[in-house]
Amino acid sequence: MVLWLVAAVLVLLASGVAAVSLSTRPVVAAAVGAWGAVVGCLLGLPAVVAGLAGHASAVTLPWSMPLGSLSIAIDPLSAVFAAPVLVVGALAAIYGQCATHTGGIRHNPGWPWLGYDALLAAMIVVTIARNGVLFLLGWEVMSLASFFLVMNDHDKDHVRRAAWTYLIAMHLGTAFLFAMFARLGAGAGSLDFAVLGRFAATSPEATLVFLLALVGFGTKAGFVPVHVWAPDADTVAPSHVAAVMSGVMTKMGIYGLLRVFLLLGDAAAWWGWALVVVGAASGVVGVTFALAQQDLKRLLAYSSVENLGIVAMGLGVGVLGVAQGNPAVAALGFAGALLHVLNHSLFKSLLFLGAGAIVHVTATKRIDALGGVLKRMPTTGAAMIVGALAISALPPLNGFVGELLIYLGAFQGVAGTNDLAAAWPMRSLLVLAALALISGLAAATFTKVVGIALLGEPRTKAAAHAHETPRGMRAPMVVLATLCVLLGLGAPLALEAVRQAVLSLTPGAMVADVSARLVEARGQLVWVTVGGGMFLSLLGGLMLLRRWLLKGREVTQSGTWDCGYIAPTERMQYSGASFAEPLLRLFSSLLRPTAQLVLPNGLFPTYAKRHNDANEPFVDHGYRPIFQAFAWVAAHLRWVQRGHIQMYVLYIAATLIVLLVWKLG
Amino acid sequence: MTVAAPILHVLTALVASPLLLGVIRRVKAWMSGRKGAPLLQSYYDIVRLLNKGAVYSRTTTWVFRAGPMVGLAAVLVALTLVPLGGVPALMRFQGDLVLFAALLGLLRFFYVLAALDTGSAFEGMGASREIQFSALAEPALLLGLAAMARTTHELSLSPMYDEISFDLVIAPSGAVMLVAVAFLIVFLTENSRLPIDDPNTHLELTMIHEVMVLDHSGPDLAFVEYTSALKLWVLGALLVGIAVPVRTDLWYLDLLAGVAGMFALAVVTGILESTMARLRLSRVPQFLVAAVVFSGLALVLVLR
Numbered sequence: 001m002v003l004w005l006v007a008a009v010l011v012l013l014a015s016g017v018a019a020v021s022l023s024t025r026p027v028v029a030a031a032v033g034a035w036g037a038v039v040g041c042l043l044g045l046p047a048v049v050a051g052l053a054g055h056a057s058a059v060t061l062p063w064s065m066p067l068g069s070l071s072i073a074i075d076p077l078s079a080v081f082a083a084p085v086l087v088v089g090a091l092a093a094i095y096g097q098c099a100t101h102t103g104g105i106r107h108n109p110g111w112p113w114l115g116y117d118a119l120l121a122a123m124i125v126v127t128i129a130r131n132g133v134l135f136l137l138g139w140e141v142m143s144l145a146s147f148f149l150v151m152n153d154h155d156k157d158h159v160r161r162a163a164w165t166y167l168i169a170m171h172l173g174t175a176f177l178f179a180m181f182a183r184l185g186a187g188a189g190s191l192d193f194a195v196l197g198r199f200a201a202t203s204p205e206a207t208l209v210f211l212l213a214l215v216g217f218g219t220k221a222g223f224v225p226v227h228v229w230a231p232d233a234d235t236v237a238p239s240h241v242a243a244v245m246s247g248v249m250t251k252m253g254i255y256g257l258l259r260v261f262l263l264l265g266d267a268a269a270w271w272g273w274a275l276v277v278v279g280a281a282s283g284v285v286g287v288t289f290a291l292a293q294q295d296l297k298r299l300l301a302y303s304s305v306e307n308l309g310i311v312a313m314g315l316g317v318g319v320l321g322v323a324q325g326n327p328a329v330a331a332l333g334f335a336g337a338l339l340h341v342l343n344h345s346l347f348k349s350l351l352f353l354g355a356g357a358i359v360h361v362t363a364t365k366r367i368d369a370l371g372g373v374l375k376r377m378p379t380t381g382a383a384m385i386v387g388a389l390a391i392s393a394l395p396p397l398n399g400f401v402g403e404l405l406i407y408l409g410a411f412q413g414v415a416g417t418n419d420l421a422a423a424w425p426m427r428s429l430l431v432l433a434a435l436a437l438i439s440g441l442a443a444a445t446f447t448k449v450v451g452i453a454l455l456g457e458p459r460t461k462a463a464a465h466a467h468e469t470p471r472g473m474r475a476p477m478v479v480l481a482t483l484c485v486l487l488g489l490g491a492p493l494a495l496e497a498v499r500q501a502v503l504s505l506t507p508g509a510m511v512a513d514v515s516a517r518l519v520e521a522r523g524q525l526v527w528v529t530v531g532g533g534m535f536l537s538l539l540g541g542l543m544l545l546r547r548w549l550l551k552g553r554e555v556t557q558s559g560t561w562d563c564g565y566i567a568p569t570e571r572m573q574y575s576g577a578s579f580a581e582p583l584l585r586l587f588s589s590l591l592r593p594t595a596q597l598v599l600p601n602g603l604f605p606t607y608a609k610r611h612n613d614a615n616e617p618f619v620d621h622g623y624r625p626i627f628q629a630f631a632w633v634a635a636h637l638r639w640v641q642r643g644h645i646q647m648y649v650l651y652i653a654a655t656l657i658v659l660l661v662w663k664l665g
Numbered sequence: 666m667t668v669a670a671p672i673l674h675v676l677t678a679l680v681a682s683p684l685l686l687g688v689i690r691r692v693k694a695w696m697s698g699r700k701g702a703p704l705l706q707s708y709y710d711i712v713r714l715l716n717k718g719a720v721y722s723r724t725t726t727w728v729f730r731a732g733p734m735v736g737l738a739a740v741l742v743a744l745t746l747v748p749l750g751g752v753p754a755l756m757r758f759q760g761d762l763v764l765f766a767a768l769l770g771l772l773r774f775f776y777v778l779a780a781l782d783t784g785s786a787f788e789g790m791g792a793s794r795e796i797q798f799s800a801l802a803e804p805a806l807l808l809g810l811a812a813m814a815r816t817t818h819e820l821s822l823s824p825m826y827d828e829i830s831f832d833l834v835i836a837p838s839g840a841v842m843l844v845a846v847a848f849l850i851v852f853l854t855e856n857s858r859l860p861i862d863d864p865n866t867h868l869e870l871t872m873i874h875e876v877m878v879l880d881h882s883g884p885d886l887a888f889v890e891y892t893s894a895l896k897l898w899v900l901g902a903l904l905v906g907i908a909v910p911v912r913t914d915l916w917y918l919d920l921l922a923g924v925a926g927m928f929a930l931a932v933v934t935g936i937l938e939s940t941m942a943r944l945r946l947s948r949v950p951q952f953l954v955a956a957v958v959f960s961g962l963a964l965v966l967v968l969r
Contacts, residue, residue, distance in 0.1 A: 371784070372724075374726050374728065375726055385728070385778075389771075389774065392770070392774060393767065393770075394767055394770055394771045394774060395764060395767050395768060395771060400764075400767055403763075404760055404763050404764070404767075407760065407763045408759065408760045408763070408820070410811075411760070411762075411763075411811060411814055411820050412820065426968065428811070429808075429811070429961070429964055429965070429968065432807055432808060432811050433804055433808060433961065435807075436803050436804035436806075436807040436808065437800070437803075437804050439767075439770065439803060440796075440799060440800030440801070440802075440803040440804070441800055443770055443773065443774055443777075443796060443799075443800065444796040444797070444800055446774075447774060447777045447778055447781070447792070447796055450728075450778055450781075451777060451778050451780075451781030451782070451792065452781065455726065455728060455778060455781050455782040455784075456724060456781060456782060456783070456784035457724050457784045520759075523758070524758050524759050524760050527756060527758040527761070527764075528764060530756065531742055531745075531746075531756065531764055531768075534742050534745070535738050535739060535742045535768075536738075538737075538738035538741050538742065539734055539735060539738040542734040542737055542738055542888070543734060545884075546730075546734065546884050546885070546888075549715060549883075549884045550718065550719060550883070550884060553717070553718035553719070553883075554718035555718055555719050555720075555721070556718070556719075556720050556721070557720075557721055557722070557723050558720055558721075558722060558723065559722060559723060559724075560722040560723075560724050560725075560783045560784055560785045560880060561722070561783075561785070561879060561880055562785050562786070562787065568784075568785070568786075570784065572786045573784045573785070573786060573789060574781065574786055574788075574789020574790060574792070574793060578789070578793065579781075579789060579792065579793045579796075580793075581793075582793055582794065582797045583796070583797045583800060586950060
């Protein structure tokens with residue numbers, strides 16, 4: 001079965017190369033690149049479906065590389081993470097082809113499509129690789145391909161800066177992974193996952209590997225405080241690329257962490273604690289910063305930090321459940337985290353595609369410059385409202401399901417009667433408090449997105465002239481929105497899809513218990529379906545009732561009632577900044593906002609202004625000083641590089657002598 | 666009998682919840698020496714509104730029209746999840762408390778969107794405040810429920826509330842009492858009562874909930890009024906379940922005690938509203954954080 005995925009990788013790479021070679025005919029090149037991606041993704045689907053159903057398959061091929069063989073395999077865990085690559089990858093490709101097509105092609109479109117196809121292929125390789133070298137190869141291609149895609153509008157200064165930040169962050173992260181694989185492979189002589197070192201969970205080696213993995217993979221996932229690349233990169237990347245990067249690529253960090261857990265065997269309890277703490281921090285910080293953003297795509301990028309934090313909390317709950325021997329907590333934590341991985345990839349890419357469509361027709365990303373978009377772009381707007389409801393974890397949509405299971409895992413931790421459940425109850429306190437706070441702030445964030453950007457009156461000419469996008473851009477969004485609804489109403493089936501993967505994460509002794517608990521959880525999710533169905537039928541009934549009541553009655557249109565004020569203008573509307581300000585004031589010590597205030601002056605004031613800036617204190621107070629210190633040191637070491645050939649010869653000779661002395665001594 | 670009691674509870678709530686509003690208004694009128702509106706005024710209002718046409722702002726979209734319907738549908742589903750003291754809910758499963766909180770979130774989400782859809786500065790202001798206060802009320806509610814889950818070892822609202830007894834409420838740890846205080850604050854906040862919000866005014870600087878629904882008219886406004894009454898009932902039931910720990914083996918006695926508790930709560934709310942001044946707006950978050958602290962403290966106490 002796994003060979004289907006190999007075929008997908010080959011088709012993706014071939015169509016990317018073909019797109020580049022067709023550069024003389026840009027329209028054909030874009031079509032080849034995009035439809036190649038679609039065909040490649042469809043080719044991979046049978047293997048993923050089989051993997052989700054629990055049919056593992058592995059292939060080992062001879063390889064000229066050192067350190068092991070070319071081993072690839074698909075198992076349930078790989079399938080859970082490969083599925084979003086294929087689904088979102090194909091849909092975003094269709095959207096991207098249409099968006100670049102109608103937007104006018106400035107550069108040769110072949111290269112971006114090679115980058116896009118290579119990004120998808122690399123993510124598939126990462127999920128199926130069973131050898132450290134192959135894994136890192138895929139990982140590196142994934143980072144480089146996305147770097148070139150972020151660099152797409154390289155004639156702009158801020159784009160170049162964002163892309164370089166991204167490249168540096170990715171390579172610092174990858175450096176940790178190199179160290180991690182070196183540690184894992186030490187003594188084994190091969191980096192094949194089958195023979196990689198297994199350490200006892202409490203040994204210093206395992207601790208080191210876990211920490212390296214947490215930093216290395218956490219950088220990709222965008223955990224706080226190594227999230228700083230995400231807001232910049234996702235904002236400047238083309239929207240279909242941002243959808244894939246933010247919705248799917250970040251999950252590869254989660255996949256890597258889980259794969260390492262499987263390699264290590266037993267997990268120590270404090271790893272679960274670390275994940276819970278990192279997840280809670282990422283969740284709260286991510287959503288608070290998201291609420292503060294004025295830039296639509298930046299806001300979505302921060303919201304990914306939040307959602308990956310929720311996933312990490314779920315995993316932490318699961319690991320603690322395993323460490324504690326509590327099958328209910330383990331089952332609910334892992335299942336919730338994996339479901340949230342699937343669900344987030346759908347609604348986040350939906351929101352990015354929607355944001356991209358708005359940017360496409362209005363040429364602005366500033367929320368406060370928009371307004372009234374839903375009237376002008378009914379399909380895009382409606383799809384985005386579905387996405388916003390889903391990401392705010394509201395029933396009956398899919399975002400609610402994953403969070404419900406994580407909530408339940410945390411509640412199980414406090415409610416149980418036996419001694420097992422009584423241990424470490426504080427973990428549940430942390431998870432519950434963080435999740436409750438996050439859900440309130442997420443609701444504020446996405447009512448701001450929908451209420452300010454999509455509803456009301458347009459605040460600028462650009463927004464007033466918005467118009468619906470072509471069908472090729474709308475259709476992928478409609479499909480994603482439909483999937484969000486279906487996975488919400490079909491929650492028990494969605495749980496079935498991740499069931500095998502959850503079982504593969506639990507140690508052998510607990511599998512039977514965890515399996516039983518998953519059946520219980522499915523029973524609870526059936527009630528969510530019942531509740532959702534009840535809600536929708538009540539809603540339908542009320543719609544009919546309202547129509548019947550209003551039939552034949554006078555229904556008139558007028559201006560908005562503004563308490564007697566006779567000349568309301570669109571500029572009097574609440575702006576996104578003013579909407580979010582009261583909540584953000586509570587978090588000002590975290591956000592460190594800066595504001596410019598020009599007060600009205602004189603008896604007949606004509607001008608007043610208030611401007612709020614959303615800052616990134618992690619960069620301003622954390623990374624920038626460090627990198628500036630680096631630059632200072634580098635500048636002061638410049639005398640080493642004089643450009644005189646004699647000096648370089650001297651360096652070589654000196655190095656040789658030092659090595660000789662070291663070898664002989 | 667096990668089916669009759671929950672159905673009877675839902676029917677009672679559907680019929681009697683607007684009466685709670687009437688009782689609160691009557692108590693406030695008495696306290697201020699007025700005669701006050703008839704007890705059934707809320708019913709008259711709803712019927713009158715249902716018989717009217719509607720006026721819509723040209724700015725608005727389908728979201729504005731959907732708001733009242735989504736809100737009513739959500740609170741109706743929430744009603745089937747909430748027990749009244751010893752009377753279990755119609756739907757009960759492990760984790761129903763999360764669905765309950767999320768349904769109230771759905772209601773709020775659409776009300777806020779409908780308010781922003783009008784493009785009015787007033788309604789934007791109300792929406793902004795509503796979302797701020799509810800973001801703080803939600804942790805108080807969930808942490809309080811977690812403390813109750815810990816105390817009763819149950820993860821579903823109905824068995825959880827069935828476990829509550831007089832001894833548990835006056836237990837020396839005081840945890841359940843703390844939860845009750847936190848739930849009272851959540852109840853007052855979510856139902857836009859004093860000292861957070863004034864349900865009688867939408868034209869002052871404290872406007873929150875009432876100003877959000879300023880543009881609704883006709884049947885839409887009737888839905889909004891009815892939703893408010895039902896929301897008062899479902900959140901009140903969470904509080905009454907603790908404050909009136911009457912658990913007999915006879916379901917009709919439990920139901921009677923619960924309904925009596927609901928009306929007692931309405932009287933208490935009326936007295937509270939008459940005797941308290943509205944908090945300054947910048948103080949409200951502190952008041953809500955106090956609720957979160959009470960719930961959190963209760964959870965820590967039972968976790969020891």
